[in-house]
Amino acid sequence: MTNAPFRRDYSLIGRDAKRAVENGLSAAEWYHTDVSRKQMKELMQRSDGPAIRDTAIWLGALIASGAGGVWFWGSWWCVPFFFVYGVLYGSSTDSRWHECGHGTAFRTQWMNDVIYQIACFMIMRNPVTWRWSHTRHHTDTIIVGRDPEISVMRPPDLVRALLGFVGVLDAWHAMSDMLRNAAGNISAAEKTFIPEQEQGKAIRIARIWTAIYAATIALALYSGSFLPLMLVGLPRLYGAWHHVMVGLLQHGGLADNVIDHRLNSRTVYMNPISRFIYWNMNYHVEHHMFPMVPYHALPKLHALIKHDLPAPTPSILAGYREMIPVFLRQLRNEDYFLKRELPPTARPYREEFHSDAIAAAAE
Amino acid sequence: MNDWVEACAADDIDEEDVMRFDHDGRTFAIYRSAADEYFATDGLCTHEKVHLADGLVMDDIIECPKHNGRFNYKTGAARGAPVCVNLKTYRVKVDAGKVLVQVG
Numbered sequence: 314m315t316n317a318p319f320r321r322d323y324s325l326i327g328r329d330a331k332r333a334v335e336n337g338l339s340a341a342e343w344y345h346t347d348v349s350r351k352q353m354k355e356l357m358q359r360s361d362g363p364a365i366r367d368t369a370i371w372l373g374a375l376i377a378s379g380a381g382g383v384w385f386w387g388s389w390w391c392v393p394f395f396f397v398y399g400v401l402y403g404s405s406t407d408s409r410w411h412e413c414g415h416g417t418a419f420r421t422q423w424m425n426d427v428i429y430q431i432a433c434f435m436i437m438r439n440p441v442t443w444r445w446s447h448t449r450h451h452t453d454t455i456i457v458g459r460d461p462e463i464s465v466m467r468p469p470d471l472v473r474a475l476l477g478f479v480g481v482l483d484a485w486h487a488m489s490d491m492l493r494n495a496a497g498n499i500s501a502a503e504k505t506f507i508p509e510q511e512q513g514k515a516i517r518i519a520r521i522w523t524a525i526y527a528a529t530i531a532l533a534l535y536s537g538s539f540l541p542l543m544l545v546g547l548p549r550l551y552g553a554w555h556h557v558m559v560g561l562l563q564h565g566g567l568a569d570n571v572i573d574h575r576l577n578s579r580t581v582y583m584n585p586i587s588r589f590i591y592w593n594m595n596y597h598v599e600h601h602m603f604p605m606v607p608y609h610a611l612p613k614l615h616a617l618i619k620h621d622l623p624a625p626t627p628s629i630l631a632g633y634r635e636m637i638p639v640f641l642r643q644l645r646n647e648d649y650f651l652k653r654e655l656p657p658t659a660r661p662y663r664e665e666f667h668s669d670a671i672a673a674a675a676e
Numbered sequence: 677m678n679d680w681v682e683a684c685a686a687d688d689i690d691e692e693d694v695m696r697f698d699h700d701g702r703t704f705a706i707y708r709s710a711a712d713e714y715f716a717t718d719g720l721c722t723h724e725k726v727h728l729a730d731g732l733v734m735d736d737i738i739e740c741p742k743h744n745g746r747f748n749y750k751t752g753a754a755r756g757a758p759v760c761v762n763l764k765t766y767r768v769k770v771d772a773g774k775v776l777v778q779v780g
Binding site: 340353354358416417422441445448451452508510511603604605 | 742
């Protein structure tokens with residue numbers, strides 16, 4: 314398992330994808346902290362209660378803030394309402410599609426499915442495509458050429474990362490993909506992770522969404538007002554900043570091409586509002602190591618296994634303080650990354666699997 | 677085709693739980709339902725060959741620990757993405773406190 318001596322090829326059908334399969338880095342057996350079956354069963358238990366409560370708060374706040382924005386439309390008083398509406402629409406849906414896609418948020422599966430579809434629409438992620446891309450993300454987390462969800466590639470494109478905070482490029486790509494899918498076209502890269510029998514569903518969803526956006530644009534033109542687009546579509550741009558802010562911290566600046574989530578994922582302590590928006594995905598090492606554990610049980614899982622994990626990053630700000638210098642250094646040396654130090658109580662990294670990557674890490 | 681093999685003691689598995697059983701180079705998952713019935717399937721998820729015995733049993737469902745793929749462990753039926761291929765099931769009986777699986 315060696316790092317490429319030349320630039321990384323992130324194409325899902327490219328050189329590094331082929332190499333990852335050949336050298337066993339893809340679909341490998343990943344490190345897991347020892348947790349007894351009894352404890353894991355308790356942590357994995359599903360419940361509708363927490364997600365129903367959180368969804369009621371989320372939808373209630375979404376409707377109230379949207380109504381406030383409409384009521385005050387035309388005056389500056391609409392700004393704080395759309396600020397809240399945008400974050401609930403364009404950021405909190407990132408964690409809702411994610412958790413409901415895993416099927417862990419609710420015990421009742423149809424509830425997961427309903428919220429999954431709603432959240433996918435808002436965050437502009439085709440529910441079929443992204444279910445399969447996220448499956449691959451969990452199989453091959455930050456494996457170059459295999460993981461379709463690497464948000465900051467090396468060397469980092471910092472302009473692209475910054476534009477993510479206002480959702481411009483994401484929305485552009487989402488709309489392009491939607492129209493392409495609606496035309497019946499599944500790309501070669503998508504075909505690498507979406508099974509053939511599922512591809513028709515992706516096309517059908519894209520056509521439904523295209524119709525919804527067309528109706529929204531038509532309503533805006535008919536009424537001569539941006540207001541319909543402020544409620545549907547544009548919040549994915551003006552409300553994206555929070556999900557990008559916390560999302561970049563998940564893996565940014567850490568190792569790639571390793572098979573230990575302690576090396577390539579980051580747990581960050583956050584304020585309660587961000588944790589509500591993010592549905593506890595700040596416990597990201599824990600989530601990747603044990604994706605069966607629902608979001609509401611992640612703090613308990615964290616308490617149980619933190620002795621075996623790198624020290625959590627103490628805040629969002631601290632996360633950026635450690636991540637940005639790594640990004641800047643990667644502009645000159647893309648092999649550079651931040652190696653997460655383990656506490657003395659942890660089982661060591663399996664250096665035989667990661668020696669080349671670790672050799673390139675920060676001291 | 678009468679290859680009954682002792683997998684474990686009936687009490688080795690908690691109610692509404694699953695246990696791994698390896699035999700002759702193959703791996704199986706043995707289930708005990710909430711109604712105290714026993715079932716057996718292939719032990720690896722048909723999606724990416726992960727051991728189902730590390731997963732979660734809920735009602736008639738076994739959920740894979742890696743990608744949350746779901747199967748009905750009584751019938752082996754795949755219950756949605758990312759699993760598309762059914763699990764093979766095996767006959768099970770309990771005799772003198774032992775769980776026997778017909779592995780043939």
